[in-house]
Amino acid sequence: MSRRSLPITTALAGNPNCGKTSLFNRLTGAFGIAANYPRVTVTRQVAETTHDGRTLRVIDLPGIYTLNGGLPEERVGRDVIHFERPDVVVNVLDAGNLHRSLFLTIQLVEMGRPCVFVLNMIDEARGQGITIDRVALAAALGGPVVETVAVSGDGVPDVLHAVVAVSQHQVNHSAPAIRYQEPLEGAIGRVQTLLAELRPASMTPEQSRWLAIKLLEGDTEILQREGEHDRLIALIGEIGERIERDHGEDCAHMIAHARFGFIDTLLRRVVQRTTPTPSLGHRLTHRLDDLLLHRWLGLPALGALMWLMFQATFTLGALPTVWINAAVAVVTGWADQAIPPGLTHDLIVNGVLAGVGGTIVFLPNIMILFFFMAVFSETGYLARAAFLLDRVMRAFGLHGKAMIPLIMGFGCNATAIMATRTIETKRSRLIAILAAPYVSCSARLPVFILFGGAFFDRWAGSVVFALYALSVLVALGAAVAFDRVLLVADAESFLMELPPYRRPALHSLAYQVWDSVQDFLRKIGGIIVIGSVAIWFLQQYPAAPETATAQEAMAASYLGKIADTVNPVFAPLGFGHNDTIAILTGLMAKETVVSTYAVLHAQEKGSEGLRQAIARGMTQPIALAFMVFVLLYTPCLTTLAVIGRESGSWRWAGLSLVCSLVVAWTLAYATGAIAETLGKLIL
Numbered sequence: 167m168s169r170r171s172l173p174i175t176t177a178l179a180g181n182p183n184c185g186k187t188s189l190f191n192r193l194t195g196a197f198g199i200a201a202n203y204p205r206v207t208v209t210r211q212v213a214e215t216t217h218d219g220r221t222l223r224v225i226d227l228p229g230i231y232t233l234n235g236g237l238p239e240e241r242v243g244r245d246v247i248h249f250e251r252p253d254v255v256v257n258v259l260d261a262g263n264l265h266r267s268l269f270l271t272i273q274l275v276e277m278g279r280p281c282v283f284v285l286n287m288i289d290e291a292r293g294q295g296i297t298i299d300r301v302a303l304a305a306a307l308g309g310p311v312v313e314t315v316a317v318s319g320d321g322v323p324d325v326l327h328a329v330v331a332v333s334q335h336q337v338n339h340s341a342p343a344i345r346y347q348e349p350l351e352g353a354i355g356r357v358q359t360l361l362a363e364l365r366p367a368s369m370t371p372e373q374s375r376w377l378a379i380k381l382l383e384g385d386t387e388i389l390q391r392e393g394e395h396d397r398l399i400a401l402i403g404e405i406g407e408r409i410e411r412d413h414g415e416d417c418a419h420m421i422a423h424a425r426f427g428f429i430d431t432l433l434r435r436v437v438q439r440t441t442p443t444p445s446l447g448h449r450l451t452h453r454l455d456d457l458l459l460h461r462w463l464g465l466p467a468l469g470a471l472m473w474l475m476f477q478a479t480f481t482l483g484a485l486p487t488v489w490i491n492a493a494v495a496v497v498t499g500w501a502d503q504a505i506p507p508g509l510t511h512d513l514i515v516n517g518v519l520a521g522v523g524g525t526i527v528f529l530p531n532i533m534i535l536f537f538f539m540a541v542f543s544e545t546g547y548l549a550r551a552a553f554l555l556d557r558v559m560r561a562f563g564l565h566g567k568a569m570i571p572l573i574m575g576f577g578c579n580a581t582a583i584m585a586t587r588t589i590e591t592k593r594s595r596l597i598a599i600l601a602a603p604y605v606s607c608s609a610r611l612p613v614f615i616l617f618g619g620a621f622f623d624r625w626a627g628s629v630v631f632a633l634y635a636l637s638v639l640v641a642l643g644a645a646v647a648f649d650r651v652l653l654v655a656d657a658e659s660f661l662m663e664l665p666p667y668r669r670p671a672l673h674s675l676a677y678q679v680w681d682s683v684q685d686f687l688r689k690i691g692g693i694i695v696i697g698s699v700a701i702w703f704l705q706q707y708p709a710a711p712e713t714a715t716a717q718e719a720m721a722a723s724y725l726g727k728i729a730d731t732v733n734p735v736f737a738p739l740g741f742g743h744n745d746t747i748a749i750l751t752g753l754m755a756k757e758t759v760v761s762t763y764a765v766l767h768a769q770e771k772g773s774e775g776l777r778q779a780i781a782r783g784m785t786q787p788i789a790l791a792f793m794v795f796v797l798l799y800t801p802c803l804t805t806l807a808v809i810g811r812e813s814g815s816w817r818w819a820g821l822s823l824v825c826s827l828v829v830a831w832t833l834a835y836a837t838g839a840i841a842e843t844l845g846k847l848i849l
Contacts (some may be wrong), residue, residue, distance in 0.1 A: 173214065173221040174333045177246055179274060180258035181267055182229030185286040187211075188316035188671075189258055190226040193326065217326035220333075225252065231266075233273045234385055234418075241387065247277055248376075248388075253333045256325065258284045261291035261298065261313070264437060268429045271307065272344060276379060278372030281309040282328045288313040288321075290666070295440035303436045317671050346424045353405045353417065354378045360401055382406070382417040451666050458547070464554045469635075471547075475538040476634065477627035479531050479611075480618065486530035494519075494527065512706070518698055522761070529683065531615050532608060536682035537675065539576065544670035548573060558642075572598075572641060575605030576634070577682070579801055580808040597648045599813050600822055603801040604641040604829075606634050608682070609756035613796050616760055620777035621789040629790075633797050640798060640829065698758075701725065701751060701765045739795065739834050740788035749795065755802045787845060791838030799830035 178193075180186040194213035211226040227246060228239035247255060257274050259267035274281055285291070285298060304311040310328045314321030345351065357378035358371070380388050381402050410416045458467050498519045505511040542548045551573065575582035579602055586598040614633060618626030704725035728750065729743040736746050744766050752759040767779040784792070800823055801809070810819035 173223040174254060174329060175223045175225070175250070175252040176254045176256055176329050177225045177227055177250075177252040178256045178258060179227050179243055179247065179270065180229060180286075181231055181260065181270060184229070184258050184260040184267060185314075185316040186229060186258040187226055188674075189256075189284065189286060189314065189322070189325070190224060191674075192316055192319050192322045193222075194224050215326070217323075218330050220330050222326070222329060231270060233270070233277075233380075234383060244388070247274070247279060252279065254329050255279045255281045256284055256329060257281055258286050258316075261285040261288045262294050262296060264298070264433060265429060268432070269425060272425045272428060275307055276344060277376045278370065280332045281307070282325065282332055283307055283309055283311045284321075284325055285311060285313045286316050289315050297438045297440075299436040299438075303432075306432050306436065317668075344425070344428055346421065349409055349412070350382075350417070350420055350424065353382055353409065356405065357381060357398075357401060360398055364398065379421065383421055384416075384418050454667060455550070458550055459554060465558075468551055468554060471542075472634070473628070473631045475535065476631040478538070479534045480615065480627040480630070483531040483534050483615075487527050490527045490529065513699065513702060518695055518702075522695060522698065529687075531611060533679050533683060535608060535611060536577065537679050540675045540678040541670055543678075544668065544674060546667050572602060572605050572638070575602050575607060575641075577608055578685075579603045579605065579607045579805040583805065583808045583812050586812065596813060596818070597645050599809060600648050600818065600825075601641045601645040603805055603809070603822055603826060604637055604644055604798060606637040606797050607756070609802065610796055612757060612760045614793055616763070616777065617780070617789050617793050620781045621784070621786050629793075633793060636794070636833075637797055640833070644825070644829070698761050698765050701747070701762050704728070705766065735831075739791050739831070740785075740838055741792060741795075742783055744783065745792060749799070752796065753800055753803070755804075756796065759796060785842075787838045787841035790841050791834040794837045795830045795834035797830070798826060798833060800826050 178186050178190050190211065190213070194215045213224055213226075215222050215224060225246060227243040230240050230243045232240060233244040233247075234240055246252065255274055255277075257271050259271065271283065283303070285300070288298075291298070298313075300311040300313065310332065312321055312324045312328050314325060316322070346354065354375060358374045361374045361377060377388070381398070382405065384406075406417055409420070413420070458464055460467075501514055501519060502511075505514055539548075542551070572582060582602045582605065583599050586595050586602065611630075614630045615626070618629050622629045705723050707724060708722065725747055726743065729746045732750065733741070733743060733746045736749065741749070744763065747766065748759045748762040751762045763780060764776055767776055780789075800806075806819045806823060809822050810816040813819070
């Protein structure tokens with residue numbers, strides 16, 4: 167196979183918020199989510215594209231500031247570039263903030279891989295009065311420099327052309343050797359000499375120099391990956407002790423200072439600044455921040471925006487819900503007429519279609535909720551919400567970085583827990599893991615919409631907003647409790663970059679909403695169908711005599727017997743048999759709560775009939791208590807599995823399970839009692 171027929175492996179590396187994922191989407195036609203806050207994920211995305219007859223395999227690495235390996239995303243980026251050795255590294259830089267971006271660039275240059283340097287968001291840089299000498303910058307860094315605006319696609323073909331040219335050696339790659347002052351250069355040379363002796367044929371001089379610098383920086387993890395050697399460890403320790411003793415500063419800080427010195431010198435050569443007239447976007451950012459980050463008005467503004475989101479979820483979702491409900495009724499009516507009476511008829515009509523139809527009607531509400539979340543992310547407001555709530559989070563024992571995972575919990579608790587990997591200390595991360603499941607995920611939303619419409623009418627949006635606010639308060643309260651139990655550790659600093667406000671890209675908004683729709687439909691096609699069939703089977707068997715009433719048949723069924731066994735636990739809350747059954751099925755996935763009610767009330771046609779059937783069996787205080795219980799009780803099985811994996815022990819998953827049940831039962835009981843008392847006082 168000729169080299170030209172092989173794909174060109176290209177790794178995209180850059181700081182958080184530099185537009186790297188937007189560039190990845192433009193290069194490959196993929197649809198990675200480019201959120202406007204740092205450290206969204208510690209994984210990588212891979213996609214392929216073609217240019218000039220060549221196939222490019224593009225890897226979108228996590229956003230990182232350094233390659234020191236102190237964070238999971240740094241290790242992912244470092245390992246891909248060092249161990250997998252891509253053909254070309256595309257380093258995406260924020261053209262308006264080169265001083266920060268170039269710190270990672272210097273480390274990439276030191277690795278010796280062929281690079282293409284992309285000055286992204288060049289339009290914003292020019293708006294700030296920044297002019298960059300691309301030729302001088304390319305000569306200094308040893309690779310081509312391309313200007314882009316990734317969100318609009320400007321310059322993207324030039325990036326592809328540069329990648330192909332560098333991979334085919336049409337562009338000279340001459341990585342400059344960044345020289346450090348003594349005693350660092352002497353220390354690097356000693357480590358290189360020993361590396362050459364220990365591994366004479368395994369690496370080039372560039373690789374050995376980079377590895378020597380990494381070891382002197384204290385990256386012990388890379389040493390383990392390369393294979394530890396006693397002589398190497400002893401030499402690193404000796405050099406580090408002597409340099410710190412003689413110069414009062416460790417090697418890592420001396421290397422960092424030298425890099426920033428190189429960057430300052432380079433910027434004086436290649437960057438010119440003029441004083442521009444403040445742009446409309448710049449003025450708008452400052453005026454919005456004056457309000458949205460105001461000491462006293464910021465939190466009320468955040469609360470108002472959240473209330474607007476949930477109110478719109480109900481009001482805007484009402485019309486398409488009616489359309490879907492009508493379509494479900496048509497399909498159910500057709501199946502009712504087309505399938506002969508019997509077991510198959512009951513299974514399809516009263517089992518599968520009842521469960522799926524009772525759940526899919528809430529699809530518009532899910533779409534609207536995720537649309538708002540995408541807008542908050544794309545505009546840059548989500549980063550500001552995290553910044554705004556940092557002080558509040560710390561008062562409850564949670565690290566400020568936990569804010570973004572908690573916000574992600576509104577979508578999925580399992581994803582939120584995985585996002586806690588960005589929290590450095592084990593203790594802070596564990597607190598965030600145990601607090602995250604109390605945030606109300608989107609799977610609970612159909613339950614709230616069903617009950618809100620059945621019991622609270624025009625106040626439904628406000629009730630759901632109150633439930634989501636309660637979930638956040640409970641999560642913070644849980645963090646306080648775990649903070650008292652777990653061992654005390656030093657506090658961490660919280661670094662959060664506030665991006666400028668940006669107009670959301672319609673294609674990105676559309677993809678994020680579509681991604682949530684696909685996830686919802688996958689659940690309907692999988693777990694909802696399985697759950698609906700299981701509930702129907704347990705409700706039908708063992709078969710009761712034909713003379714038995716519906717109540718007697720339910721009592722004799724497996725489902726009835728299960729409910730009789732468990733119901734005493736929920737009886738003090740006012741929950742009946744059907745409510746107990748719905749709670750039990752919700753242990754698997756919260757969406758099945760709605761499908762369970764739909765199967766149990768299969769004779770009631772449409773979502774309005776289902777609401778009426780539920781309303782006949784409950785009072786408003788009990789309904790509110792039920793909503794609080796569903797809000798807080800046991801995370802789904804997927805979330806429990808993720809807690810066990812991410813915490814490193816199934817004991818923490820078990821603790822989360824027990825605590826959530828106790829908290830949910832206690833607050834549901836209190837909610838029902840308070841609501842009933844207030845109802846009597848009002849009446």
